[in-house]
Amino acid sequence: MAVNSLAEFLGKLKMCLDLMQVPPDSDNVDKDNIFKDYLDLAEHYRILDEHLQTVDKLSFDPLSEAFCLIINELNRNKLDKGKMGINELLKFYLRKVQKDNQVGCTHLFMTRIKYIFLYSLLDSFPFTELLWRYMCKCIQPVGFYLLEKQLNEACLIYSDYISIIGKTAARHGLPTDKLQHFLRMTEVKALEVGLDKLAGHVKNHRHNIES
DSSP, rough: OOOHHHHHHHHHHHHHHHTOOOGGGOOOOOOOOOTSSSOOGGGSOOHHHHHTTTTTOOOOOOHHHHHHHHHHHHHHHHHHHHHHHHHHHHHHHHHHHHTTTTHHHHHHHHHHHHHHHHHTTTTTTTTTHHHHHHHHHHHHHHHHHHHHTTHHHOOOHHHHHHHHHHHHHHHHTTTOHHHHHHHHHHHHHHHHHHHHHHHHHHHHHHHHHTT
C-alpha cells in the first residue's frame, strides 16, 4: 500500500505541536528557553569552575522539534511540506495565543516563521519565490484574526515580524505588494476601532518596508 508522505509529515507535526504549553506572560519566564539546565557559553561573560561541573540537561521542546521537521523537509526541497509546515505553525499559533500570553506566544511562533523564511533564501533551495508567495497569502488572515480578537499587543509584535521579513524579502528582490496591502488594511481596520497606536505602527512599517 502506498504511503501518503504528506499525511505522515502532518501527523508528526501535529504530534509535536499538540504537546505545546504556552505559559502566561505574567509568569516572567523565557518561553523559548529550554537551556535553563544547560551551560551555554554564549550566555556567560565569565566562566567559573562550578559552571563546568554542572550536569547538562535539556528538556523536550515540542516547537523546536516541529521546526526541525520543517527545516529537514526544506533541506530535501519538499515545497509542499514546507508550505504545510508554515500553515500548521500559524494555525497552532492562533489556537494557542490568548490575551494573557500574547506577547510570549507571538515571539515563539513568529521567530520560527522568520527562520523558515531565512532558510528558504538559500541558493540551494529552488522554490524560494513559490514559498514566499504562499507565506504572503497566510500573513493577512492571521493578522486580521489577531485584530478581530482584540489581541492588540500580539498585533504590534506580529507587524514587527512582518516588517522584518518584508524588508529582507525586498532586499532579495521578492515582491512585497501583498504585505504592504495587508499593512494598509490593518491600518484602516485599526483606525475604525480606535486603535491609533497600532494604526501608526503599521503605517510606519508599510512606508519603510522597501527601504
